Amino acid sequence: MGLALPLRQLGRHLRDWRLRASMSLEEAAKLLEVGPTTLHRAEKGKNTRIKSYFVERACQLYGVPPGIKDGLVGLAKQASTGALWWHAYGDVIPKDFDVYVGLEACARRLVSYQPNLIPGLLQSADYDRALVERIWPESTPAEWDRRVQIKVHRQHIILRGVEPARLDVVIGEGALRHVVGSPATMAKQLRRMVEVSALHPNISLRVLPFEAGFPGGSAMPAFVVLHFDDDSNEPEEPPVAFLELAVGGMYLEKEDDVRFYTEKYQLIKDASLTEPETMNLLTRVAKEYEQRER
Template identity: 30%
Template sequence: MTSPFVRRRRLATELRTLREQNGMTADELAGRIYRSRMTVSKLENARCRPDVRDIVKIMKILGVTGEKFDEIFKIACDAADRGWWDSYGDAMGPRQRMYADLESGAASIHEYNQFTIPGVLQTPDFIRFIIEMAEAEGENAFIADRLVEARLRRRAHLLGTDGPHYEVILDEVVVRRPTAPPRVMLAQLRSLIETATRHPYVTLLVLPIAADFTGRLLPKSAFFLFGFKDPADPPLAVVDTVSTDIVHTARDEVMRYNQRYEHLRQAALSGAASLGLLADAAGDLEKRIDSSP
């Protein structure tokens, strides 16, 4: 399916451009469609699911006809669509719903993560441990079983025949530093190796600790680059911070993150060497488990 999130942003741009070309203020347009100015503002800033009937009214008022009318009508229908993630509501959390939405329409996803195993590659036991840690610190308000189920649905889409091309660069620290009980971490490392080996559209690269990054800036946060099938849907860069996700759509911002990703890729190990490092990390962890009392 097409990502409703992406289409809402595209619809917002179309509506704002058309209104301004017609020399009409947001207040004037709101009055013509018998809605509040806030409604128009939310539509033009992609902050709500559109009512297609309102979009049709707006297009008629702004004199949109023919192929342009059909194009925007289709965008509005896509923007108003609901995905499987909407049925999870608060059990899934707004941040994970946004990623599921973006993934649903993506043709390619590139991710850099220097802190943890990517969510869509986490095993059920690893996910449950992370949830337990969040609950212990009072940070988790979600239903564990539903959260795990939703994460696994995202994974199923990613690894399915219709899934996107997915490439992730992990900092070596992510696979070397234990962030879960030893046996859970070992199973997680083995799962990463199996996923990257078995699925042709998944590429896993490791940025080694010894990589020479002199003259370049390491990103301060994990980030994602999303590309979409329709060339009219602009690519996005999403920066993952502690408390929120920052979505960049401006061409120069997206280009900046593309350049940073290319620098990371150039410094990362090859696919084969990355799998070798993962195997070594798993082997080292297994030896520690076997030698522990």
């Protein structure tokens, strides 16, 4: 049986491109020579597998650009493997077809632990630009700007005025101390987090101080648990745990795996500073950076 996650992700894109083409489910199904129920199941990610040639035909019908079409076909191929789904950058799924961003955009709640970096959804443009220039040193300034803009668009899910996603995040104190860009960049970054937290009640931000050690007795990597429902008893789509590694992204769907990271997060959160204490620490460290700039 293929993996549910890539099938659901594929289904979202197929439905989105059908709607962009202004086609009803019945019209598209007829042109694709399948029943409306079959197409509906494909768009919901409820088929056990989906053929690559069907995806190619759908992309042609909906006018999907070649680069995105290759990504969708890659999702179909990945879903048929039945193994842990690794999104190795630039492999089966094209590099610019970012699966995680698609999942993130659909999430209603994100629970995240970031020990060494400011989370992407809270990064300032200057902080992100400093990272981007280090990651892709051979790129042009225009390409750096494009990557920074992608981050800005991602942040819309928690900053929008209508039904923003909830963000529950713990940041390791090391993320405050590792200088990205310059002391001035860090000061602005930390003050921005204080401001965003104050203006958006859907954002819960805490810092795990050095003195808290390793809650649960082990050092945890950065991870995110994405929730797609409204905490109903029977969610249509189960949560997913995502781990970003040097060679790609690892997506965990099994209930036991998601529970493991959820429980680890709670241990980390319980050992962290309270939200008011976190705001005080962020303000204090920001002042320290500002003094270094004088």
